[in-house]
Amino acid sequence: MPSISIKGKSMPESPIRKLVPYAENAKKKGIEVFHLNIGQPDIKTPDCALKAIKNNTIEVLSYSRSEGSEEYRQKIADYYSKKNINVTANDIIVTTGGSEALLFALGSITDPGDEIIIPEPFYANYNGFSTASGVNIVPVISKIEDNFALPPIEAFEKLISPKTKAILICNPGNPTGYLYSKEEIQKLAAIVKKHDIFLIADEVYREFVYDNAQHQSVLSDFGLENNAIIIDSVSKRYSMCGARIGCLVSKNKDVIATALKFAQARLSPPTFAQIASEAALETPQSYFDEVIVEYKDRRDTLINELAKIEGVKVAVPKGAFYCVAELPVDNADTFAQWMLEDFSLDNKTVMVAPAAGFYSTKGFGTNQVRIAYVLKKEDLIKSVEILKAAIKKYNTI
The missing domain is CATH 3.90.1150.10 (Aspartate Aminotransferase, domain 1)
Structure with a gap:
C-alpha cells in the first residue's frame, strides 16, 4: 500500500x-x-458587506489579480492609515484568509529546517503551518501566573541561532487574549533589528481591545520597515469568518515580491468575498x-x-x-x-x-x-x- x-x-x-x-x-x-x-x-455581519453581495450585478465571476484588486488594497491602506500604519496598496497582498497570509510569509522568509520563535501558548494552527512549511518552532514559555505576559527578552536571546528567521506573535493573543504593550513591542523591535530577523505579527484581533488599552501595531513607529510582516483578516473584525479573506502587509519590498509569487501560484483570492470585504471597510465606528x-x-x-x-x-x-x-x-x-x-x-x-x-x-x-x-x-x-x-x-x- x-x-x-x-x-x-x-x-x-x-x-x-x-x-x-x-x-x-x-x-x-x-x-x-x-x-x-x-x-x-x-x-x-455588517449590512454593507452583505448588501454588496446581494445587490451585485456581476455576470461573469472572473479571476481577480493575484495580489487582490487594486481598489480593495487601496481601501485597506486607507483603513491602516487611520490606525497610524502608513502603507500603500503595493505593500499589501490579499490572501485567502489570514491562514494563507501566514503560509505566504513562512514560504517567503524560511527554508526547510529554519526556526521561528513563538511565545507559547499560541494559535494552534501555527503548529500546522510550520509543519507544512518544514519550519521548526522554538517556543519561549509565557505563564498563566503572569497573565501570559511577554517573557523576559533574555529568554528570546538564548534561543536565537543561525537558523532563526523570525519571531512570531499574535497581538492581541489567541488563545490568551494577551495584549502587548508599547514597551514590549519596542523590546521585540530591538531584538529583531539586532539579529536581522523578521517580526511577524498576527493582528487579526486589532479592533478588540478593552479597558482603555491601545493596540500597538508592529508597523507603527517602531522602525521595522525592513523587519515587520503583518498578518490580517476580515474574519473576526467584521464577523465574516466564512469570507476567507485576509492579507499580508509589509514595507519590505523583497517580502512582497516573493509573497506575490506564492499568490500567483494559487491564482487569486475569491472575487465575491473581496467585494464583501471591500464594502465592510465602510462599516461605521x-x-x-x-x-x-x-x-x-x-x-x-x-x-x-x-x-x-x-x-x-x-x-x-x-x-x-x-x-x-x-x-x-x-x-x-x-x-x-x-x-x-x-x-x-x-x-x-x-x-x-x-x-x-x-x-x-x-x-x-x-x-x-x-x-x-x-x-x-x-x-x-x-x-x-x-x-x-x-x-x-x-x-x-
Whole structure:
C-alpha cells in the first residue's frame, strides 16, 4: 500500500476542531451543545458587506489579480492609515484568509529546517503551518501566573541561532487574549533589528481591545520597515469568518515580491468575498464601539463565573475574545471529550478547546482549556454552571 508522507503524519490535529464528531453525536442524541471551542462570533455581519453581495450585478465571476484588486488594497491602506500604519496598496497582498497570509510569509522568509520563535501558548494552527512549511518552532514559555505576559527578552536571546528567521506573535493573543504593550513591542523591535530577523505579527484581533488599552501595531513607529510582516483578516473584525479573506502587509519590498509569487501560484483570492470585504471597510465606528462593549461585558461575565469554581485558575484577557483557564482535572483532552460523550446537565453540555494543542512543548497545557466568549451572557453563565458540575462529577469517576 502506498505510504503517507512523514510531513502528513506529523501534521497535528486541530484542538479546536478535532472534537467536532463528538459534539455532532451529542446533538444527534438531543443534547444542546454550547460551543466555547471556536472563535466564531455570533455578532451580525455588517449590512454593507452583505448588501454588496446581494445587490451585485456581476455576470461573469472572473479571476481577480493575484495580489487582490487594486481598489480593495487601496481601501485597506486607507483603513491602516487611520490606525497610524502608513502603507500603500503595493505593500499589501490579499490572501485567502489570514491562514494563507501566514503560509505566504513562512514560504517567503524560511527554508526547510529554519526556526521561528513563538511565545507559547499560541494559535494552534501555527503548529500546522510550520509543519507544512518544514519550519521548526522554538517556543519561549509565557505563564498563566503572569497573565501570559511577554517573557523576559533574555529568554528570546538564548534561543536565537543561525537558523532563526523570525519571531512570531499574535497581538492581541489567541488563545490568551494577551495584549502587548508599547514597551514590549519596542523590546521585540530591538531584538529583531539586532539579529536581522523578521517580526511577524498576527493582528487579526486589532479592533478588540478593552479597558482603555491601545493596540500597538508592529508597523507603527517602531522602525521595522525592513523587519515587520503583518498578518490580517476580515474574519473576526467584521464577523465574516466564512469570507476567507485576509492579507499580508509589509514595507519590505523583497517580502512582497516573493509573497506575490506564492499568490500567483494559487491564482487569486475569491472575487465575491473581496467585494464583501471591500464594502465592510465602510462599516461605521459605532459598530465596533457596540461590539467592544458587548465583548467586554461577556469577558467580565465569564471571568467572574469561572472564579466561582474551586481550583480554576484563569488569565484575564485584555483583547480578542478568548481566555485560557486551568482546570482541576487530570487531562483536559480526556475531560473535554468526556463532557461531549458522557455528560450533560439539563440536557445541555459544553464544548471547549483543550489547550495542549496551543503549545509545541510536550506536556504543557494538559489541564488547560481555551474558552471563546462568543456567546451571549446568559449562555456563558449556563456554560460555566455546566462546566462546574462536570468537573465535580468527572473527579469522582
